Amino acid sequence: MKVVVKLGGSLITDKAKPFTAREDIIRMAARAAGKSIENGSQILIVHGGGSFGHVVAKSEIELYGELRGSSVPPVSEAMMELNNKVMKYLLEAGAMAVSFPPHSFCLNSCSKGTYSCYFEPLLRAFSLGLTPVTFGDILIGEDGCRPSIISGDDLSLILAEKVGAERVVFATNVEGIYRDLSDPLSLITQLRLHEIPKILSEIRLSQTSVADVTSGLPGKLMKIYRYLSSSMNKPEVAIIDGSRSEVLKKALSGGEIEGTLILP
Ligand SMILES: Nc1ncnc2c1ncn2[C@@H]1O[C@H](COP(=O)(O)OP(=O)(O)OP(=O)(O)O)[C@@H](O)[C@H]1O
Ligand SMILES: [Mg+2]
Numbered sequence: 323m324k325v326v327v328k329l330g331g332s333l334i335t336d337k338a339k340p341f342t343a344r345e346d347i348i349r350m351a352a353r354a355a356g357k358s359i360e361n362g363s364q365i366l367i368v369h370g371g372g373s374f375g376h377v378v379a380k381s382e383i384e385l386y387g388e389l390r391g392s393s394v395p396p397v398s399e400a401m402m403e404l405n406n407k408v409m410k411y412l413l414e415a416g417a418m419a420v421s422f423p424p425h426s427f428c429l430n431s432c433s434k435g436t437y438s439c440y441f442e443p444l445l446r447a448f449s450l451g452l453t454p455v456t457f458g459d460i461l462i463g464e465d466g467c468r469p470s471i472i473s474g475d476d477l478s479l480i481l482a483e484k485v486g487a488e489r490v491v492f493a494t495n496v497e498g499i500y501r502d503l504s505d506p507l508s509l510i511t512q513l514r515l516h517e518i519p520k521i522l523s524e525i526r527l528s529q530t531s532v533a534d535v536t537s538g539l540p541g542k543l544m545k546i547y548r549y550l551s552s553s554m555n556k557p558e559v560a561i562i563d564g565s566r567s568e569v570l571k572k573a574l575s576g577g578e579i580e581g582t583l584i585l586p
Contacts, residue, residue, distance in 0.1 A: 323576035324364045326487045326557075327355065328478040331372025331458070332495040333564040335404065340377045343404060349411045350567050351493065356415030358574035359453065365574060366448055366481055367412070367419070367455045370474040374404040375458060379471055389460065389469045397460040397471075398425045405457055417453045424459040424472055432467035437476075441484060448485055456481075475542050479549035487557045491573045492542060493564025498582030499539050501525060512583045515556070518547040546584060556586035 329351055336342040355365055371379075378400045382393040389397075405421055412419035428439035444454045458474035475492075482490045501508035501524060513521060525540050539561065546559050562581035564570050569580045 323362070323489060324366075324485055324487045325358070325489045325491060325574055325576075326366045326368065326478050326482045326485070327491040327493060327574060328474050329367065329369040329408065329564060330492060330494040331370030331374075331376065331474070333372075333493050334369060334408065335372025335374060337373050337376075340373050341400070341403075342373050343407050345407060345411075347565055348407055349414075351564055351570060352408070352411035352415040352417065354567055354570040354574060355412065355453070356417045357571055359417055361575045363575055364448070364451070365417075365453050366485060366487070367408075367453060368474045368478045368481065369404070369408050369455070369457045371401060371458045372404070375401040375460070375471075379460065389471070391462070391469065394425065394460055394462055394469055398423065401425075401457055401459050405455070408457075409455060412453065412455065418451070419453045419455050420447050422447075422454055422456045424456055424477065425461055428459075428461050428472060430461040430463040430467055430470040430472075432464060437461060437470075437472050438464070439480075441481070444481075445484060475545050476549075479545060479553075482557050483549070483553045483555050486555050489573075489576070490546075490557050490559045491570075492559070492561045493570055493573075494539065494561060495563070495565065496539065497563045497580075498561045499525075499543060510582050512585065515547065515550055515584060515586050518543055518584070522547075550586070558586065559584040 334348050378397045409421050422444045428437050431438040447454045460469050463469050499510045560573050560579040560583050562569050562573050
């Protein structure tokens with residue numbers, strides 16, 4: 323099975339503590355990926371920024387009011403630092419992992435209102451049976467265009483279409499999407515793509531802060547809806563608790579999903 327997995331920043335870092343990776347979790351997730359490759363899955367890995375890239379990008383915006391050319395070195399370096407850890411544990415787990423840092427092959431394109439990326443080497447690596455690893459990153463802007471951030475969520479969904487993934491797994495620090503985050507019994511175990519807008523409006527009603535809707539998991543749900551609605555390829559999408567080794571292994575090996583499963 324072709325699987326794109328996003329190891330969320332919420333899973334592999336402590337978002338409350340700047341520059342803090344959860345190395346034990348990264349090791350466990352890398353082993354789960356290694357196992358599922360052994361079991362025949364073809365895996366493409368994306369990871370988030372968590373307390374690395376996000377923290378530096380935020381301080382740049384606080385200092386200068388925007389991201390500028392000089393923000394590219396510190397933000398990209400913070401992401402490389404986290405990526406090095408992910409790579410180390412993947413190679414240790416026997417995966418033929420190869421890193422593709424987006425700041426080196428994508429531009430922020432204001433004229434197109436999107437990113438312009440040269441994905442060919444990454445896609446070629448995937449079709450050769452290697453395990454490409456990429457991540458949320460800062461992108462240099464085209465002529466007349468400031469840098470911007472490409473999120474790991476966006477990259478996962480863009481790449482899922484490019485490789486014809488059958489499944490996209492968002493491994494996070496929560497079990498899945500809750501109707502009400504404060505009620506553990508409100509986990510949504512399965513839904514159809516077309517039901518997302520309705521569910522989002524219900525989540526919105528059940529949560530007090532508007533900020534919760536555009537960030538965190540509800541924000542992810544909105545992206546999943548937008549990308550998949552306009553994509554020819556319609557993979558199933560899972561949101562799972564990536565800290566549970568068995569849950570992650572099953573999800574990456576084409577097994578049952580324990581969490582939230584979104585069907586086309
Ligand atoms: N209704 C909800 N159901 C589940 N989680 C929610 C909900 N609303 C908000 N959240 C929050 O969303 C968080 C996960 O989203 P977040 O963007 O932090 O993770 P991530 O995508 O793994 O990290 P990153 O963006 O750094 O890669 C959870 O930790 C949870 O607190
Ligand atoms: Mg996120």
